[in-house]
Amino acid sequence: xxxxxxxxxxxxxxxxxxxxxxxxxxxxxxxxxxxxxxxxxxxxxxxxxxxxxxxxxxxxxxxxxxxxxxxxxxxxxxxxxxxxxxxxxxxxxxxxxxxxxxxxxxxxxxxxxxxxxxxxxxxxxxxxxxxxxxxxxxxxxxxxxxxxxxxxxxxxxxxxxxxxxxxxxxxxxxxxxxxxxxxxxxxxxxxxxxxxxxxxxxxxxxxxxxxxxxxxxxxxxxxxxxxxxxxxxxxxxxxxxxxxxxxxxxxxxxxxxxxxxxxxxxxxxxxxxxxxxxxxxxxxxxxxxxxxxxxxxxxxxxxxxxxxxxxxxxxxxxxxxxxxxxxxxxxxxxxxxxxxxxxxxxxxxxxxxxxxxxxxxxxxxxxxxxxxxxxxxxxxxxxxxxxxxxxxxxxxxxxxxxxxxxxxxxxxxxxxxxxxxxxxxxxxxxxxxxxxxxxxxxxxxxx
Amino acid sequence: xxxxxxxxxxxxxxxxxxxxxxxxxxxxxxxxxxxxxxxxxxxxxxxxxxxxxxxxxxxxxxxxxxxxxxxxxxxxxxxxxxxxxxxxxxxxxxxxxxxxxxxxxxxxxxxxxxxxxxxxxxxxxxxxxxxxxxxxxxxxxxxxxxxxxxxxxxxxxxxxxxxxxxxxxxxxxxxxxxxxxxxxxxxxxxxxxxxxxxxxxxxxxxxxxxxxxxxxxxxxxxxxxxxxxxxxxxxxxxxxxxxxxxxxxxxxxxxxxxxxxxxxxxxxxxxxxxxxxxxxxxxxxxxxxxxxx
Numbered sequence: 001x002x003x004x005x006x007x008x009x010x011x012x013x014x015x016x017x018x019x020x021x022x023x024x025x026x027x028x029x030x031x032x033x034x035x036x037x038x039x040x041x042x043x044x045x046x047x048x049x050x051x052x053x054x055x056x057x058x059x060x061x062x063x064x065x066x067x068x069x070x071x072x073x074x075x076x077x078x079x080x081x082x083x084x085x086x087x088x089x090x091x092x093x094x095x096x097x098x099x100x101x102x103x104x105x106x107x108x109x110x111x112x113x114x115x116x117x118x119x120x121x122x123x124x125x126x127x128x129x130x131x132x133x134x135x136x137x138x139x140x141x142x143x144x145x146x147x148x149x150x151x152x153x154x155x156x157x158x159x160x161x162x163x164x165x166x167x168x169x170x171x172x173x174x175x176x177x178x179x180x181x182x183x184x185x186x187x188x189x190x191x192x193x194x195x196x197x198x199x200x201x202x203x204x205x206x207x208x209x210x211x212x213x214x215x216x217x218x219x220x221x222x223x224x225x226x227x228x229x230x231x232x233x234x235x236x237x238x239x240x241x242x243x244x245x246x247x248x249x250x251x252x253x254x255x256x257x258x259x260x261x262x263x264x265x266x267x268x269x270x271x272x273x274x275x276x277x278x279x280x281x282x283x284x285x286x287x288x289x290x291x292x293x294x295x296x297x298x299x300x301x302x303x304x305x306x307x308x309x310x311x312x313x314x315x316x317x318x319x320x321x322x323x324x325x326x327x328x329x330x331x332x333x334x335x336x337x338x339x340x341x342x343x344x345x346x347x348x349x350x351x352x353x354x355x356x357x358x359x360x361x362x363x364x365x366x367x368x369x370x371x372x373x374x375x376x377x378x379x380x381x382x383x384x385x386x387x388x389x390x391x392x393x394x395x396x397x398x399x400x401x402x403x404x405x406x407x408x409x410x411x412x413x414x415x416x417x418x419x420x421x422x423x424x425x426x427x428x429x430x431x432x433x434x435x436x437x438x439x440x441x442x443x444x445x446x447x
Numbered sequence: 448x449x450x451x452x453x454x455x456x457x458x459x460x461x462x463x464x465x466x467x468x469x470x471x472x473x474x475x476x477x478x479x480x481x482x483x484x485x486x487x488x489x490x491x492x493x494x495x496x497x498x499x500x501x502x503x504x505x506x507x508x509x510x511x512x513x514x515x516x517x518x519x520x521x522x523x524x525x526x527x528x529x530x531x532x533x534x535x536x537x538x539x540x541x542x543x544x545x546x547x548x549x550x551x552x553x554x555x556x557x558x559x560x561x562x563x564x565x566x567x568x569x570x571x572x573x574x575x576x577x578x579x580x581x582x583x584x585x586x587x588x589x590x591x592x593x594x595x596x597x598x599x600x601x602x603x604x605x606x607x608x609x610x611x612x613x614x615x616x617x618x619x620x621x622x623x624x625x626x627x628x629x630x631x632x633x634x635x636x637x638x639x640x641x642x643x644x645x646x647x648x649x650x651x652x653x654x655x656x657x658x659x660x661x662x663x664x665x666x667x668x669x670x671x672x673x674x675x676x677x678x679x680x681x682x683x684x685x686x687x688x689x690x691x692x693x694x695x696x697x698x699x700x701x702x703x704x705x706x707x708x709x710x711x712x713x714x715x716x717x718x719x720x721x722x723x724x725x726x727x728x729x730x731x732x733x734x735x736x737x738x739x740x
Contacts (some may be wrong), residue, residue, distance in 0.1 A: 007479065086617075097636045131740075139658075144547065146569045147548055147549075150538060154689070155560075172536060172538065172543060172546045173546075174541065174543065175541045175543060177542070178541060179539075179541040227541070228516050228540070228541045230513075230514070230516055230517045231513075233510075233513070234508075234509035234510055234512065234513040266509070268510065269510065270508065270510045273497045273499075275498075276506075276508050276509070276510065278509060311505070315498075315506060316502070317695070318696075320696075330633035341734040355553070364669065365669070387495055405573070407570070407573075407668065408504075408531070409570060423580065439570070443534060443535070444507060444530065444531050444532050444533070444534050444535035445507075445535070446507060446535055446539070447506050447507050447508055447509055
């Protein structure tokens with residue numbers, strides 16, 4: 001553990017001390033600038049001629065006066081689309097690739113990590129391995145389809161292959177503040193769910209999300225309708241019909257039809273120029289069939305999650321900022337739990353909740369963050385065949401994080417987790433050094 | 448329930464009356480200032496980026512999305528300056544009228560002639576804008592074209608008042624011609640400066656001064672200690688007239704360089720409203736030109 005920690009530290013310092021820029025690029029830049037300047041002169045001379053012509057024209061007649069203005073635009077366009085494949089600039093979608101990789105170190109052994117679940121919530125363990133991990137190289141594509149639709153796709157490529165994580169269209173033509181989204185997409189439920197992992201403030205998802213819907217949140221095939229009324233403050237209303245494939249919360253076999261629904265509202269207002277508050281409730285309900293509640297069981301029933309989100313952002317300048325973010329989730333579930341070994345079925349009713357709260361402080365290119373997540377906060381009912389199982393030991397985790405962002409396209413993050421989520425005496429002390437790099441044209445991130 | 452439905456219907460009805468003032472949303476303050484010259488009391492302007500904010504970096508705040516939702520026309524700088532947030536604002540606004548390609552979507556850079564368009568670019572050069580230098584708002588001849596583009600756009604959207612907008616454009620042209628006489632007498636020809644960011648290239652071209660170097664080693668990347676030392680060397684050797692920065696970016700660095708070298712530092716407003724006196728585009732230009740003198 002110690003040695004690995006030292007190794008991580010060395011890599012980290014190496015990463016920080018690396019950027020010394022070659023003078024080669026500098027000289028090439030200079031040469032480029034010179035070329036540009038000489039081109040600029042030519043353009044200016046041409047502009048002069050154009051201006052003279054324009055003056056002559058405006059003297060001879062007023063109607064033609066507006067024509068010369070369009071000249072530069074035409075010139076600019078023709079410069080853009082030249083060469084054999086010049087038009088591809090206009091026809092290719094925006095493409096970006098984001099590499100998300102991390103080094104991981106835990107005091108626990110591989111076998112312990114694999115089986116490190118949250119009793120009473122989920123049997124899913126931790127996939128990280130001590131040493132080097134590749135989260136994914138994620139391909140993003142987006143472009144307008146036509147004047148009516150925009151298209152987005154997210155294709156993470158992992159060592160297991162490529163998958164279509166998201167592929168959806170968004171309408172741009174609907175009136176009355178309506179927008180329709182269809183395909184496979186991240187649900188608008190809650191706050192963190194719709195963000196991409198590379199945009200998270202910490203390497204991993206908060207405990208309540210992991211416990212209720214798994215490590216990636218709710219990504220489903222379905223349809224979404226949002227409505228933004230023209231009120232005096234921001235209020236976004238959304239509803240979704242989802243297939244319900246998430247195998248922790250719903251399960252593809254629960255029903256052979258769309259069987260999950262969400263509804264949410266998000267309200268926001270600014271306090272002065274620098275501060276913004278965003279908050280709102282969400283609800284998600286659907287049919288469940290899952291084997292992830294306890295070993296050798298299968299559960300069928302109904303599930304509902306209620307969520308409350310709150311975000312406060314303070315951003316007085318590019319150099320400084322602070323974000324306080326919290327979400328509270330409450331899940332109720334009832335149905336039948338079948339023991340697949342003993343072939344017996346009991347009724348199961350679960351009402352459980354969880355919360356995370358995190359703060360991020362940014363100064364210049366550094367960001368410092370802390371997070372606390374907890375389950376069984378106010379409610380921890382696990383009633384099997386009429387008897388409430390007492391699991392003891394509230395699952396919780398504390399996280400600290402330090403980030404250096406050389407530019408908006410690169411991120412180096414050191415994170416420490418003190419994880420007591422498995423309800424045993426063992427603590428999982430995790431250390432992560434995460435690197436995120438993005439190339440290409442990446443879409444703007446939401447607030 | 449019925450009461451709420453009635454309430455929403457009323458909101459819809461009030462949201463789109465044909466004869467009300469044109470709702471204009473601009474990203475940068477200077478765009479709002481030019482729009483005001485052309486639209487006067489026939490338009491209602493909301494500006495998304497605050498004068499003391501760096502226009503390269505902003506969040507797509509929900510309040511901005513809401514403003515875009517209600518807009519008849521969205522006017523922006525373009526040349527990728529607002530790429531980090533504006534596409535998100537436009538799509539999330541759920542407003543079909545301001546989508547790209549519609550009359551309510553006005554990219555002001557379409558009326559100007561960009562300079563410093565790199566023939567090849569990658570991000571190892573820093574935050575270089577592949578479409579050219581986006582800071583054209585200090586260039587009177589470009590601004591004139593933008594004002595004309597705005598007048599056309601307003602006339603398209605609000606045809607009833609087309610003559611009003613044309614008339615205001617003429618007034619603007621006359622006023623600018625007057626001002627330019629005054630400005631051109633402030634000779635900056637042959638002067639040399641060190642700047643923090645590539646903000647004054649259009650101005651340098653129009654007024655014949657030179658920017659010798661930048662405190663930022665590459666656009667968008669803050670200077671290292673080593674680069675500052677190089678700058679000090681350069682300043683001692685080339686003896687520029689001033690080190691210039693804005694209140695938003697580089698003030699601290701410029702003042703530190705000034706202390707170390709004795710060359711004066713000038714902190715200028717980068718947009719309308721950044722100082723009390725720069726209350727519109729004309730006074731912004733005035734202040735910058737006086738500052739450089």
